[in-house]
Amino acid sequence: MSTSFATSKRRTNPDFLNGVPELVVLELLSQRPMYGYELVQAIKEASGETLEFGEGCIYPLLHKLAERGDLSSRRIDVGGRSRVVYRVTTKGHKQKAQSQAQWSQVVSSVGRILQGGKYEHAKTA
Template sequence: MNYDKGLIAGSSGMLVLSLLQEKECYGYELIKLLKERSSDAFDFKEGTLYPILHKMENEGWIRSANKAVNGRTRRYYAITAKGLRQLKAQQEQWISFSSAVNQVLSFQGNG
């Protein structure tokens, strides 16, 4: 299914932070994990992901460092304590928002 870009934009930071809560990752690894875990619903391109990562790094939610693994240097991203707090706030907001949307969608009025 093709999702509205506004829906994806509004949740992409939370999704990335959620993955980084588990382990530090490099960019392509994040793209691959998002695609796999969403059954191909989230197929981010590099041009979409990297601006998100840069914004989160500027906000202090993640940090990055170059690491050489198997002779290949990659930029790895890791969540910070500030990022963990942000993730928790975004998750709480998402739960509340999605619950309110579901209530409206499932309303069976007498009209």
């Protein structure tokens, strides 16, 4: 998935977003099974339209996760049309929990640094 902030012109991931699209997809699909278009809408809605990307780029990511066993896919009829619906597997749930823990750790560490954090205290002490 090629994500970028809506305010930015660039269409590639900043490095610190590596792994984030996977986490977002796993989280949203763990709430309910979805097909590609539905998932893209869900990402936009859940992120308040902050994440913007070429929508077709979601499929390589979905295929990668399916190949890795984190997702399973089935072509079924939805709303009178046949679509490929993705759902999170047990392995995917475990992977999501792991990625979520890592992400929380990164966020809290960066937050501490941005707020002056422990390093500043250590220096002045």
